Amino acid sequence: MFPGCVPGDYLPRLNRGGRRWTLASGGPGRPGETVRILGIDPGSQATGFGVIDWCDGDARYVVSGAIRTTGGEFPPRLRQIFDGVLELVRQYRPGEVAIERVFMHRNADSALKLGQARGAAICAVFSGASVLYEYAPREVKLAIVGQGGAQKDQVQLMVRNLLRLQGELGPDAADAIGLALCHAYSRNARRAVDAAGFVLEGAQF
Numbered sequence: 001m002f003p004g005c006v007p008g009d010y011l012p013r014l015n016r017g018g019r020r021w022t023l024a025s026g027g028p029g030r031p032g033e034t035v036r037i038l039g040i041d042p043g044s045q046a047t048g049f050g051v052i053d054w055c056d057g058d059a060r061y062v063v064s065g066a067i068r069t070t071g072g073e074f075p076p077r078l079r080q081i082f083d084g085v086l087e088l089v090r091q092y093r094p095g096e097v098a099i100e101r102v103f104m105h106r107n108a109d110s111a112l113k114l115g116q117a118r119g120a121a122i123c124a125v126f127s128g129a130s131v132l133y134e135y136a137p138r139e140v141k142l143a144i145v146g147q148g149g150a151q152k153d154q155v156q157l158m159v160r161n162l163l164r165l166q167g168e169l170g171p172d173a174a175d176a177i178g179l180a181l182c183h184a185y186s187r188n189a190r191r192a193v194d195a196a197g198f199v200l201e202g203a204q205f
Contacts, residue, residue, distance in 0.1 A: 039180030048172030
């Protein structure tokens with residue numbers, strides 16, 4: 001264990017000042033299968049997270065925020081990311097996890113640190129029974145905004161509108177919720193394709 005790193009010391013912070021967001025008034029959820037999805041936007045300084053419940057095409061906000069690392073040495077900061085994601089998995093017990101796929105970066109050192117932060121988060125996810133899925137940033141933007149080249153503020157705005165969120169929403173949390181929503185939409189699409197394939201397989205021509 002790294003000096004000064006005690007498990008539980010670096011738990012996720014919910015938004016700023018410990019505040020949680022609430023959903024605006026809306027209709028009740030429909031009966032059916034509910035899956036809890038955790039979205040993770042990895043970063044060496046701030047790892048965004050967002051948890052939603054997905055039921056019959058309806059997304060319900062649970063919690064979101066960012067795990068912010070401190071200290072000058074990089075290995076202890078990776079431990080903070082690991083501990084934070086581990087606590088999220090233990091507390092919210094997601095059935096499925098969506099994490100951003102590594103992309104090419106102009107700065108090799110930044111790309112390396114991002115990859116290591118992502119690795120720390122993935123190792124923490126594997127401590128539970130969650131199934132892990134990966135999505136490229138362009139996939140997420142396309143699913144949420146409808147444009148693969150959308151800006152961060154556009155993603156923030158669409159996430160707030162889609163979940164009818166009230167309150168401040170940081171970019172790290174918004175990106176993480178976007179990942180969770182992207183996975184939810186992709187999950188629905190996969191089920192529809194599987195169902196169509198089953199019908200075609202059983203049809204007689």
